[in-house]
Amino acid sequence: MPLRSRLGHAILDLQHISRRDVWRAVRWYVGAVATVQAAAITTVVTVDRIRKRREPPTGEFPRTAPATIPVADSTVTTFTYGADLYEDMLASIRSAERTIYFETFIWKSDETGQAFKDALLAAARRGVDVYIAFDSWGNFVVPPSFKRFPELANLHVLRFPFFRPGLLTMNIRKTGRDHRKLLVVDGAIGYVGGYNIGSLYATQWRDTHLRVDGPSVWELENAFVDFWNDHRRRRRHPEIPDQGARSWDARIRSAQNAPARLLFPVRGIYLEAIDRAQDHIYITQGYFIPDREILNGLMSAARRGVDVKVLIPEVSNHVIADWAARSYYSRLLEAGVTLWLFQGAMVHAKTMTVDGRWTTVGTTNIDRLSMTGNFEINLELYDDDLAAQMESIFATDLTNCRELTREEWQSRSALERVFERILRPLGPLL
């Protein structure tokens, strides 16, 4: 049959397909994809649970002691072990005289969580103005009794809502979780980084937090004040006076992702720094699902000769995130990026250093939820000595990693490749 005639028949056939048939086909396709993905998720989660039960993570990793570095007119202390950090944070809370701003995504009701609650309540009882913000979604499984606080005149608690209406109305301003982890005491001491509050994180997870002492604490204080004033319930929570900048030093700056303000500058600082890199980029991430621009930036840096090392857990606590990340490995490895898999424990840090000059530490994962979804805060620091300390921590972490080589990656099984293809579309959702 001539081509024109075949086309004519096809068009006639198409005209006979009703709208109902089209919808039925679409429903069938969507249903089939969802079923295959659900089956794949169930399989990898089940296999992961069995594997972790048989070979539980040792929770052991090399430790680096806290180190204090002068940066600008302040000092910055690095923490890479939860027990050290929590002890320091609790001592700061116990020493507070005027104000405490405390914000966390996860606050477990275990021994560590209780120690923080007790210290915060004790501070409020001795007259310190205590402001607490925590995310209701992140603490959904925490018993309600732990999330109840006594009525005290100078204790103010903001539960960031579980339900975000913007998810239904497609209004970005009303979406996002409070994923930040912050503590500011008397405007003089500030903490920020990857640590949530819980006993598991104290000894079993490798994470990174910074303590800032001095005028640049304002960067963290201001971040809390802005968040509090934007999200407080007017009848329940007092406004915190916004005093304006005490410090204006570009060597330490905070970048805050705030969907309510349509601002996602943390993604910007990552992209800028990657773009500027001339010699090396060292990244440590718990969940590494880069978006197109970050992926392209890292590949292009590696292609122009920059030594790009990405350190991630071999097995994280979110197996689906692990599988979503795998679909980027081929391109990264082909471009010359090297991948380092942390052994025996979860590494949850969210850090990057570039060229021994620039550092970021904060709450932002390299994934879509953090980069363009949640409320986040990172510090961006231009200081050679601090970058050197961060690179020394990175070198220590590398001693607990194995490199995932191109050869090993290319020789993975066909079944693994099938699962990667099925789970890849979940990446942008995580």
Ligand SMILES: O=P(O)(O)OC[C@H](O)CO
């Ligand atoms: O969301 P993050 O980065 O604070 O990580 C939280 C942990 O995954 C808790 O399961």
